[in-house]
C-alpha cells in the first residue's frame with residue numbers, strides 16, 4: 001500500500017517500564033529510514049493536550065537503549081478520559097501534522113489510543129508495562145527487567161531472613177495481576193506465593209506451614225505477596241503473633257520499575273517499535289502490537305481490550321509442589 005504517512009508522533013503513557021526507550025528509539029530510526037519525520041510527545045496524553053511536542057532526529061535517541069525510564073517522560077491524564085479531551089488530542093495531532101501515532105503503555109493507554117483512532121488519527125499501540133497483564137500478548141516491555149530486579153532484591157532479603165531465622169513477606173508490584181509474584185515465587189523458591197488471581201489463600205494454612213517448617217529445621221520462610229493482595233505489614237503482625245516467628249514485611253515498590261533494561265526488553269522493544277511503524281506504513285490503524293507463539297503479531301485494539309488472560313494453573317500448581 002502507498003505510504004500516506006509523513007509524520008509519526010510517539011508518546012509513552014501510564015506507568016513507565018524499562019525498555020520504553022528502546023521502543024522510542026526504534027520508532028524514530030525505523031520511521032526515518034522509511035523517509036518519515038518523527039515528533040516526540042512529552043508526558044503522555046497530558047503533553048499532547050498541552051502541545052509539548054518536539055522534533056526527534058536519529059541522533060536524539062543515541063545512548064538511550066540502555067537507559068531505564070522514558071526519555072519522553074510519562075503521565076496519567078484524567079482530562080483525556082473525557083470526550084472533550086480526546087477531541088482536543090485529535091485536533092492537536094492534526095495541527096502538528098501528526099498523521100500516525102505510536103502509543104507505548106498499558107491497557108489504559110490503549111483505551112486513549114482507541115479514542116484517537118476513532119477520531120481519525122492512525123494509531124498503533126505497543127505494550128509497555130512491567131505487569132505483563134495485557135491479554136493479547138505473551139510479552140510486555142519491561143516485565144523481564146522488573147522481574148529480575150525483584151528476584152535479586154528478594155535474594156538479598158532471604159539472606160538476612162535466614163540469618164535471623166525470620167519469616168519475610170515481600171510484596172511485589174503488578175497491580176491486579178500476579179505475574180511478577182508468580183515468577184519471583186518460582187525463581188526465589190518461596191515457601192508461599194499469594195496471587196490476586198487466587199485470592200482464596202488461607203492465612204491459617206500459611207501459619208501452620210511456617211510452624212511445621214520451623215519444626216523441620218527450616219531457617220526462613222519467604223512469602224511473596226502480590227500488590228493486588230497487599231496488606232503485607234498487617235499480615236506480618238498477624239503471622240508473628242500466631243507463630244511466634246519474627247516476621248518482617250518488605251514492600252519493593254518503584255525500584256521494580258527502574259534500571260537498565262535487560263537484553264530481552266531491549267530486543268522486544270526494538271522489534272515492536274519497528275513493527276508499529278511498519279503497520280502505519282501499511283495504512284493500518286487501531287492496532288496493538290503483540291508477541292504470540294514466537295511471532296510478532298497485531299490485533300485490533302477493541303478486540304485486544306476484550307481479551308482476558310489468567311495465571312497458568314499448571315505453573316501455579318508446580319510452584320506449590322516445589323516449595324515443600
Ligand code: ADP
Nearest residue numbers: 014015076077080081105106107108109111112
Ligand atoms: P496504563 O496505560 O499503564 O494501563 P493507566 O490505566 O493509568 O495506565 O492509563 C494511562 C492513561 O491513559 C490515563 O491517565 C488516561 O490519560 C488514558 N486512559 C485510560 N483509560 C482511558 C479511557 N477509558 N479513555 C481515554 N483515555 C484513557
Ligand code: F6P
Nearest residue numbers: 015129130131173174175227257
Ligand atoms: O502498571 C505498573 C505499576 O507499577 C503497577 O505495578 C502498580 O500498581 C502501579 O503501576 C503503580 O503506579 P504509580 O507509579 O502511580 O504508583
